[in-house]
Amino acid sequence: MPCHPARARTLLERGRARVARLAPFTIRLIDRTLAESEVDGVQLRIDPGSKATGIALTDEKQEVRLGGPPVTVRRGLVSVELRHRGAQIRTKMHRRATLRQDSHPGRAVCRGAGRSRLYRPPPRTAMCRRQPRPWHLPAHADRRPRLPPAATATRQAPLRIHYR
Structure with a gap:
């Protein structure tokens, strides 16, 4: 404490x-021994936000007001504000993408076309090797859900601090 x-x-x-x-x-x-070191009533509170995460260590005490019922009073022992790197990651990725696009100024760029940067439609064969999806599943149903890098960093920041 x-x-x-x-x-x-x-x-x-x-x-x-x-x-x-x-x-x-x-x-x-x-x-102090281990048995004497136990702290009752201490709570870790985490408040995730879009730009920062608030982390607080609090405890609760019962106080009796003049002639009234007992009231629980919560006081903060330690508070930390963890700033997220989401905006910083986003700007660095944008800067990297613009550098990549500026390296070939005269070419038309197709997204996701790979190294050659040319559009090549898939071959049209009579027998397609892929099995058709059931009619009730969307095209992205077999993929793992993915968060953007900035959101991933925001979610994992409190976990990294906890395990250090």
Whole structure:
């Protein structure tokens, strides 16, 4: 749990803690057992947004107001805002695509035609090797659903932070 720097200094001076890491500065308590270290009521809250994801660590306490029923009060312990790289990835991909198109200025470019950049219709043979799809399935039903790279980076950013 985070604590005030003054409290960290007193814990270090009294020998109750030791420095675990310098950047970010982290201390580890020495005189606690695993059973005493359990923290009740701490929750991790994640708020995904389009440009940033909010991550907060909160706890809840019951407080009694003057002559009223007990009220649950939630307070934030740590809050982090994780900025997404979606716009940055999108602009880099756009810049890469324009460089690719500018390398052959006089040619007509067909999307998805491969290396030759020429349109070649599929061969029309009497016996097609592919099996026809059932009438009720769309053409893209056998493909895995795919997100654009910017959206993929947005979804995977909190997971990368969690596993580091």
